[in-house]
Amino acid sequence: KDDEWYYGDFIYPNGKYISGKIYADDMLDGDTHTQYAKNHKFQIFHSSSSEDSPWSAIATIHSIRVYDKNNKKIQTIRDAGYLTNKNYTLDMIDVNFDGHEDMMIYSHDGGAGPNNGYNFYVYNPKSKRFEYNLILSGLTQTEVDTKAKMIIAAWRNGAAEDGYEESKWINGKLTMTKQTVETYMQDDNIRTVTCVYQKGKLKCETIMVKDANQ
Numbered sequence: 001k002d003d004e005w006y007y008g009d010f011i012y013p014n015g016k017y018i019s020g021k022i023y024a025d026d027m028l029d030g031d032t033h034t035q036y037a038k039n040h041k042f043q044i045f046h047s048s049s050s051e052d053s054p055w056s057a058i059a060t061i062h063s064i065r066v067y068d069k070n071n072k073k074i075q076t077i078r079d080a081g082y083l084t085n086k087n088y089t090l091d092m093i094d095v096n097f098d099g100h101e102d103m104m105i106y107s108h109d110g111g112a113g114p115n116n117g118y119n120f121y122v123y124n125p126k127s128k129r130f131e132y133n134l135i136l137s138g139l140t141q142t143e144v145d146t147k148a149k150m151i152i153a154a155w156r157n158g159a160a161e162d163g164y165e166e167s168k169w170i171n172g173k174l175t176m177t178k179q180t181v182e183t184y185m186q187d188d189n190i191r192t193v194t195c196v197y198q199k200g201k202l203k204c205e206t207i208m209v210k211d212a213n214q
Contacts, residue, residue, distance in 0.1 A: 003024075003075065003076035003077075003078065004023065004024055004076060005021040005022065005023060005024060006021060006022045006024055006027065007019070007020075007021045008020070008021075008022070024063070024078070025045055025062065025063060028045075028047075028062050029047070029048060030045055030046050030047045030048050030059075030062055031045075031046060031048050031088075032044065032045045032046075033046070033087075033088040033089070035088075035089045035090060037092050037101055038092075038101050039068065039069050039100075039101075040066055040067060040068060040069070040074075040101075041066075041067040041068075041069075041071065042064055042065070042066055042067075042090060043064070043065040043067070044061060044063075044064055044083070044088060044089075044090065045061075045062045045063045045064075045065075046059040046060060046061050046062055046083055046088060047059045047060040047062065053082050054082060054106070054108060054109040055109060056084055056106070056109055056116070057082035057083060057084050057106060058082075058083055058084060058085070058086065058088075059082065059083045059088065060082055060083075061079070061080045061081055061082060061083060061105065062078070062079070063076055063077065063078050063080075064076070064077040064078075064080055064090070064103075066129075066130060068128070074128060074129055075129050075130065077121065077130065080103070080105050080119055080121070081105035081106050081107045081118070081119045082105070082106045082107070083106070084106045090103055090104075090105060091103070091104040091105065092104075093144050093146070094144075094146070095120055095122060095133075095136065095144050095151065096122055096169050096174075097146070097149045097169065098125075100123040100125060101123065102120060102121060102122045102123050102130070103119075103120065103121035103130055104118050104119075104120055104142075104144070105118060105119045105120075105121070106118055106119075107119040107137065110140070110156075114140075114141055114154075114155075114156055115140040115141065115155050115156060116140060116141060117137065117138075117139065117140045117141075117142065118136075118137065118139075118142055119132065119137045120132070120133045120136035120137050121133070122136070133174075135174050136151070136174065139151070139153035140153060140154065140155045141153055141154040141155065149168065149169075150166050150167060150168050150177070151166070151167045151168070151174065152164075152165070152166055152167075153165050153167070159184075160183060160184040161181065161182065161183045161184070162181075162182055163179065163180065163181040163182070164179070164180045165178065165179040165180075166178040166179075175197065176195075176197065176202065177196070177197040178194075178195065178196050178197065179193075179194070179195045179202070180192065180193070180194045180195075181193045184211065185208075188210060188211045189208050189209065189210060189211065190208070190209050190210075190211050191206060191207070191208050192206070192207045192208075192209070193205070193206050194207075
């Protein structure tokens with residue numbers, strides 16, 4: 001398998017076989033929508049229903065074909081995530097604040113909790129391709145603060161612990177600059193650990209207070 005084709009062998013009952021390839025999109029049912037962005041065109045091939053998609057999604061993305069402003073195909077991205085709006089469009093936002101639009105695509109919901117997430121494809125002006133960013137895609141409840149030029153994320157670990165963090169791009173690397181983790185302890189105390197990025201490292205402080213509701 002590559003971006004466009006499945007390769008394989010068809011074996012006859014007598015043991016003979018032939019090799020060939022099948023256009024990947026022909027293996028799936030769905031619809032195609034075209035989206036225009038600042039410097040790109042996207043052909044989004046997606047399922048025609050929300051079946052097998054998270055509860056907040058309306059369709060599963062099978063493939064995204066990316067074209068430049070001269071209508072030359074740059075790449076094909078497969079299994080990128082899910083569509084969540086009725087226009088069947090991708091969320092385009094500059095996540096690393098370099099002046100280029102990037103893709104922010106819904107990837108999963110949090111089930112019983114709020115830990116929903118996104119797949120991020122960051123545009124690389126050198127390769128002229130959208131590249132999957134593992135760190136960004138691993139965050140949950142992600143927000144892009146374009147004014148403060150920071151990435152905000154939050155998470156919950158069961159009923160007794162939740163966290164909040166802020167990250168900024170430092171020398172081209174996404175770096176956590178602040179994190180707060182609040183844990184409800186068995187002795188009715190609440191432990192809050194706050195870490196702040198200073199002089200190249202995180203410095204943390206722990207505070208214990210009595211739960212006022214107990």
